[in-house]
Amino acid sequence: MKENLIAFLTTSSLVTPEQAAEIAGHFSFREIPKNAFFLEEGKIANNYLFLEKGFMRVFAHDIDGNDVTTGFAGPQQVVLEVSSFFNRTRSQENIQALTDCEGWGLTYDELNQLFHARPEFREFGRHILVKAFTTLKTRMLSMITETAEQRYAGLLNTNPAIFQHAPLKNIASYLGITDTSLSRIRKEFSKK
Amino acid sequence: MKENLIAFLTTSSLVTPEQAAEIAGHFSFREIPKNAFFLEEGKIANNYLFLEKGFMRVFAHDIDGNDVTTGFAGPQQVVLEVSSFFNRTRSQENIQALTDCEGWGLTYDELNQLFHARPEFREFGRHILVKAFTTLKTRMLSMITETAEQRYAGLLNTNPAIFQHAPLKNIASYLGITDTSLSRIRKEFSKK
């Protein structure tokens, strides 16, 4: 039942299979139907989620009120608004299900209890945070050094599934361009 | 002697002044002369630094070998290449002193011992990591939603000291533009 969660916990090799099974025991099943919000801006994130099925989109609003996609999440990934969750502050971001989603979750209190009781899960938690940070740094570097077309090609390569679930305008803002430009880039790209 | 470090540890209010004094006791004094490298790409980051005086630049190289500034550090900040330090992997980034620097440092082993012995320092460590992550997310959002001129104005506002220590071409790549464009933006900006 929780095989995927257990497997995920052990991949880092910071947690043994036995430990993973016990840790997984504390997670509860969560369903988020399509279009429902896992987190709404203005609220304090209280849920840590291991996403097993489905896709989600993370987005914020810029000064003019425009919708800006800051991230996507897919199966076998942790979904978490780090800042709001750990600092207990109001989130500036929304997390919405692009498709029907299923996964395993912890509340803030549950996670802290588990961090306290399970040093290896604490290490695992740090590992996840470091990974998210590294991923974001890589994305920042690609934002600085690559053209929009290169970033598009990169996303198509690393996360092709997103194109089947998110509208292009969301993908465009994630890439830092307008939907108009993305459309043109796709046209050029398909010629090659 | 270590007042600044102690004050820094207590600002988060995760560490009491007494605890901070004891934690600070484990840090050793570090000097990095101007232009020296605190970390070189290809090596494994082994030093955690609280910078007390001076400025540093973090940079990587893109595919064409161009120098890209990914960050700056100034007084009262932690200097750390998170990914290499925690994963014990070779760094893709360099950290170089822009001016003569002084601060207080821990090695990887020292930090881990302290994390183990001092839960409050562990919490503090997480707090620093979360803050760095949040800062980077904000920067990513500004990269997507703001013009180069707005980003320039923002940096001038939040970190004016950098302009006295780093050459403009470094600041340009940090902002995601060429030095030519930055020069023009500065010209326009000074008219206002």
Added chain:
DNA sequence: ATCAATTCTTGCCAAATGGCAAGCCATGAA
């Protein structure tokens, strides 16, 4: 003091991206 290297600016032009509006297409609701 001199020379070399680096930094910064500027002019010229090209390339990349954006803004807007129109139109087409697919989807879902009534």
Added chain:
DNA sequence: TTCATGGCTTGCCATTTGGCAAGAATTGAT
């Protein structure tokens, strides 16, 4: 079925940014 909505593309043109090269200014080394 019809209608309304949202998603995607496209044409036209404006704006932003880049590439390159030249030159001035600054810095650093000898």
